[in-house]
Amino acid sequence: MYQFVDTQPTSDTGGTSLSLQTVFDGKNLDELLTDETGRFVTLSVGGRGILNRRLDLVQMPGAHGSRVKDVTYDVREIPVKFLIADATNEGLRERFNRLNGYLKGNEKRLEFTDENAHFVATLSGANIPDEDSNSLICTMTFTCADSAKRMDxxxxxxxxxxxxxxxxxxxxxxxxxxxxxxxxxxxxxxxxxxxxxxxxxxxxxxxxxxxxxxxxxxxxxxxxxxxxxxxxxxxxxxxxxxxxxxxxxxxxxxxxxxxxx
Missing domain, CATH: 2.60.120.860 (Jelly Rolls)
Known part of the structure; x- marks a missing residue:
């Protein structure tokens, strides 16, 4: 049996700011998965800074190095670190089930409440620790095949x-x-x-x-x-x-x- 966890926001969530929330396909995960018995809290988001570029290099005979023929942007990966918790182990399983349901679909709108922009993304993976507690810090990764950041x-x-x-x-x-x-x-x-x-x-x-x-x-x-x-x-x-x-x-x-x- 998992230990009971205090489901009220505290300072032990890694310094999260309530202004940072995850919205996928129009669904605010922080709001939908937080209630009187449990919560979902977005802790941090990566992949929104400098994007990797693919260089098409051509070697020139008799010349040092290479020449850049073309430059294209790489696929964008956006890891989202989050806390998910519930008062009971059964409630935690049900909260994960709801989260999986909200993340269904390919190439959906992904946005975060700290920026006036959005991405077109698909959930590609998740890192979930062993469930030895009913309060877990996890990471889910979204892949943006079209790596552009779109403003409103x-x-x-x-x-x-x-x-x-x-x-x-x-x-x-x-x-x-x-x-x-x-x-x-x-x-x-x-x-x-x-x-x-x-x-x-x-x-x-x-x-x-x-x-x-x-x-x-x-x-x-x-x-x-x-x-x-x-x-x-x-x-x-x-x-x-x-x-x-x-x-x-x-x-x-x-x-x-x-x-x-």
Missing amino acids: EKVIEVGASESTHAIAGQDETPWEISLRFTANTDKFELRAGDIYILLGYEFIEGDRLIIKYEGREVWLNDDTDLRYSIRLASNYKMLEPGDIEVKASHACELKYDERFY
Whole structure:
């Protein structure tokens, strides 16, 4: 039988700050797994600093060393150290079962409450000590195949008059366009830097249009696939950091995430 553990927060949790909490797929683990008989406390998080890089080196005949041909970012690993405790051993097992349920799914949104950013992550492993107590300090590791750190969504209001906007971040990023037509028209056109989108279709007042870079999805009123309406003149590209000029035939929103490494 495990020993009884005091389930109220104390100073013996490794100096944790209650401002650091783990949120996976929209579920705050610290809140969901803490109650009158037990708790889950995020103690520390790694892997959010400098990211390893893969160097593609080419040896040059007759030259010292090598030349860097290309540089890419490595897969990001995020270890999360946490305390999990319960008043009874049966309760601890049940709390682990709930934790496993919250961590299901691949490539889900992972965020921490001390930073205005998120990752796309999958749980890849865990280090759980021998259960000789009903209070355990463990580590779970998330793998981000796409290693980018994404800031919260940004929205550009695009109109018929040309305007300039600064795209922040350290790398190119996908985008989404959304609008609702206020009058009948037979096309939609948008320019945003090197991006050019031209659709031909008989839109009517009230129609809602969504265009996504990823998958080149085009949806009318959320249920009609309009990819066939994309004209060949269109130029699908990711948004590049820097100043861009934007303009559209109809007022719309251009949404994107700033990406950092």
